[in-house]
Amino acid sequence: MSNNNTRSHRAHKVIERMGKKLNRQMVGSLVACVHCGMCTDSCHYVLTNPGDPTYAPAYKADQIRKFFKRHYDWTGRVLPWWVKARSLYTDEDLEQLKDTVFGKCTNCRRCTVNCPMGVDYPTVNRMARGLLVSVGIMPEGVAVVSKDQWEIGNQMGVLKEDYLETLEWLSEELEGELEDPAAVIPIDKMDADVVYSINPREVKYDPRTISDAAKIFYSAGENWTMPSEGWDMTNFGLFSGDDDLGGAVARRLYDKVEELRGKKLVISECGHGYRSTRCEGQNWGKVDVGFEMESSVVTMLRYIKEGKIKVDKSRNTQPVTFHDSCNNARSCGMTEEPRELLSLVTTDFREMYPNRAENYCCTGGGGAMSMSEYTPRRLKSAKVKADQLAATGATVVVTSCHNCVDGLGDLIKHYKLNMQVTQLVNLVANALVVEKKLAVAVPVMPTEAAAPLAGVTILVADDEPDFVTFASTVLEDNGATVLKAYNGNEAFAIAHSGKPDLITLDISMPGKSGTEVFEELRNDPALKAIPVCIITGKPELRKLIYERAVLPPEGYIDKPASEEALLLNVRRILDHVHHRTSA
Amino acid sequence: MSELLHFAEHRLQEAALVVMAIVYVSRLYWLTRFPAGKERQAPTGLGDTNSRKGFIYSWGNVAMPWAMESSRMKPFLYGQFVLFHLGVVAAIALSFVIPYAPGLLDSSLLVTVFRVTILAALLVGVARIIRRASDVYMRKISTPDDYFSLLLLTVWFFFAFLSVPNKSDAGEWHLLTYFVLTAFFLIYVPFSKISHYLYYPFTRYYLGKSLGRRGVFPLRRMRHPEAERS
Known part of the structure; x- marks a missing residue:
């Protein structure tokens, strides 16, 4: 058996840092479990994995409880075997813990409301996630998204210019649809009654939710705005257990609202965003905010009840x-x-x-x-x-x-x-019944003719035939000429021969990988100006692109990609490149 | 009554109680040394509940089997829980009645109540041992302490059941065993899972306070129409 002398540095840090994270509620949850098993059937993982007790909430909690007991609880310190207390020794122990706390629990809290003792396992689980993250042990996706939120300011790595371009575009669409120059999305308006914050997913994949919200604010006659920065109300700190990230992200948004002297922060429909911004952010950031916050659900309900908007x-x-x-x-x-x-x-x-x-x-x-x-x-x-x-x-x-x-x-x-x-x-x-205006809400799509991509040649490079068919159909339906490649070598060759206006590139492909193709494209004088949109089902692989010593790609799309997201990103990239070359 | 039994009923119990009290106090001191988490945010929810309602609901949860799906869907286990804990209360009460108010056991009604309650708890104890040892989920989460504590209580119930009439005509061994086990139980409890009742008010208080402030407790639910009809 290992001892303290053979304990890995990371394991040592996890144990040491646990003491600083523990509060009375967590300790209560760690010592109060009687292993009655009443929580077992409350977990969706248990119900779908019958006969596998490693999914039982009490068992999962015990993976954290055992090293808590070994180091912080007296029975576990004196008679560890009696209460199955065991310390953490190796990085493999930490990897096993990672599999449990990240891979076998969604922190949904259903077991908490079903525990006779009031054990709040997800809170303890989140604490354990935070401990692992603090020593660099986490799923790749968590690392990538956390990095984006730390460095770019939102969890999907949406650049400020892309965010503002999207809002500008949506604003123009709204103005056209409602035939009213006042129907716009105001950015950084001072002293607004409502500051509206959103999830970056809305910018990337679901802009319709932004335009729908804008239409509702417009119809209600609301004095509202969206911030140009600090607009992301999601918070990966909730998932990663990193209170520092959680506090920083929340403060970023709170500070922006205060800077704009906004009276109320309205949070678009997002469960973890609402919880993080409305509740936990203040606790993680140790700040008290001086403005109101509410969910957009409550806002919309209020508008209807107060007669500010009419609905049919x-x-x-x-x-x-x-x-x-x-x-x-x-x-x-x-x-x-x-x-x-x-x-x-x-x-x-x-x-x-x-x-x-x-x-x-x-x-x-x-x-x-x-x-x-x-x-x-x-x-x-x-x-x-x-x-x-x-x-x-x-x-x-x-x-x-x-x-x-x-x-x-x-x-x-x-x-x-x-x-x-x-x-x-x-x-x-x-x-919504918009007076004197048509009130048919359809997905907000480009208003240009039926073929907005006419004259554009796009290379779709992906080893999944289904995806190539899907993307080709969508792009061709919108007027584009599509070239198809099913592996990296083919992609590079067709890029050379076809000189497309845009390349959508999968990262995981046979032959040359997408990352290799991307680097070669960027280093080829004849091809380096072609914009590239990376498409991947594994967000964590984006870091492979970041690590290349070449200019970053012009866009990212995560699979599964919707028709709307594909078109939005393709058009945005092409518009951006067009503006860049015009300038 | 032999001197040994008298010692077991009085001095031994008193000493065990003192030890238990000291350990409990130190345990509570240990727990309260950890800082209590603070909720800075304004309350959420509909505004028809608050922290106070939340923790009262949370404390009362144990007596509301309909409030939690886990107890609602497993009435048999909930019934076992009730019987088992009533048995604990009866067996503890008995350890005070015999030495300090033996006259109470002249009442055949009270004797019957004690015997029925403790016998039921004894049977539940046996059922729980079987469940813990046979159910794959229970086995996986169980520690030696879980098994020992359950076994200890079940054996203790057995001797409590034998001791109820407080008769020593056929010998004192059952009374002596019961009081020695009681003393051991008192000393062992703070170090074992049985001390959960010490933590119960804390865990449920903090959970209830938080979820009350957030508008979650008392839980709201809409029952399935078929459940409504039944």
Whole structure:
């Protein structure tokens, strides 16, 4: 057996730092478990992995509890074998712990509300994640996203110019659609009554949610604005357990609202973003904010109740159900407002069972969507949610969380459910009655003719034939000429011969990898000016691109990519390059 | 009554209680040395609950089997929990009744209540041992302390059951064993999982306070229409 002398530096640091992280609530949860097993069936991982006790919440908690007991609890220090206390010795021990705390729990807190003793395992689990992160042990996706949030200021690495360009574009679309020069998205307006913060996913993949929200603010006559910086209300600190990151990200947003002298911060529909910004951020950052904060769900509901906007629920007649985000329902008590809003904007609402604070996780929570190494495990555990969704008979599942949108979207595809995922903002905008204006909310797409990519040649390089077919169809439908390559060597050759205007490049390909192709493109005088959009299903691989000593790519898209995201990114890159060359 | 039994019923119990009290106080001191987490944010939720309502609900949770899915869906286990803990209360009460108020056991009704309660707890103890040893999930999470504590209590119930009438006509061995076990139990408890009742008020208080402030406790739920009909 190892001893202190053979303990790895990282293991030593984890044990040492644990003492600084522990508070009374955590210690209570670590000492109070009686191993009664009542929590077992509350976990979606257990229900989908029958007979495997390593998914049981009590077992998972014990992986943290055992080294707590060995170092901080008297029985474990004196008689470790009696209470199964064991220290951490090697980096392999830490890797095993990583597999448990990141890969077998989404921190959904369903076990907490089912524990007779009030043990809050997810809080302890988050603490353990933070300890591992502090010594550099974490899933690659967590490292990449945390790095983006630290360095670029948002968790998807959206550059400021791209963010502002997108808002400008959406603003022009809105103005055109509503035929009113006042219908714009105000940026950095001082003394606004509402400062609206969003999830970077909305900029990258779902700009419709921004334009829908803008339309609602416009219709309500709201004095509102969006910040040019510090606009990301998501917070990867919640998932990584890194309180420093959590506090810094939250303060960035709070500071911007104060700088703009905003009266209220409205947080778009995102479960972990709402929890992090509205609640935990102040605790992590040790700051008290002097302005109000509310979820956009509450804002929209208030507008309808106060008569600021009018809605026509007959525009949303499809059967809908509602999925409670864990962070909203089990950590922030927001369960009734979305249902009340749904009752005002839809005609056929069907409750899901169990619901509210007893609802099951979308299975993509806790940062699981960014940890591709655990995807098969996540999708297997999603069977519980898939069954729940199917039982409602609804064709649309509504959720107030971007993470859940992705998690549910993934499981719907995996389990072949005939359902769509949407958010309340989309339904409210669709039901919105804009006086003297048409109020048909459709996905905001370029207003140029039916072939906005006419005259553009795009090389799609991907080893997945399905993706090549999908991307080609989308791009060709929009007027582009598409060249296709199914491996790295082919991609480079076609780039040379075809001289495309844009290349969409997969990272993992047979032959030359995408990263090699990218570096060669950048180093080739004849090809280096061609913009490249990296497309990958493994966000952590983006770091391979970052590490190259060449100019970064012009864009990224994560798989699975939607038609809207693909078009948005392609058009944005082409517009950007066009502006750059014109200038 | 032999001197040995008298010693076991009085001095031994008193000494064990003192030891337990000292250890408990030091345990609580240890726990409160850790800083309490602070919630800076304004309350969330509908505003119809608060921290106070939250922790009261949280404390009362143990007596509301309908409040948690885990106890609602497993009424048999919840029933076991109730019987087992009633048995603990009865067996502890008995350790005070016999030495300090033996006259109470002249009441055949009280004797019956003690015997039925403790017998039920004894049977639950046996069932729990079987469950812990046979269920793959329970086995995986169990420590030697879990098994020993359960075994200790079950054996203690057995001797408490034998001791209820406080009769020593056929010998004192059962009473002596019961009081020695009680003393051991008192000293062992603070070092074992049995001390969970010491932590219960803390964990449930902090959880309830936090979730009450956040509008989560008391939990809201809409029951399935089929469940409503049944």
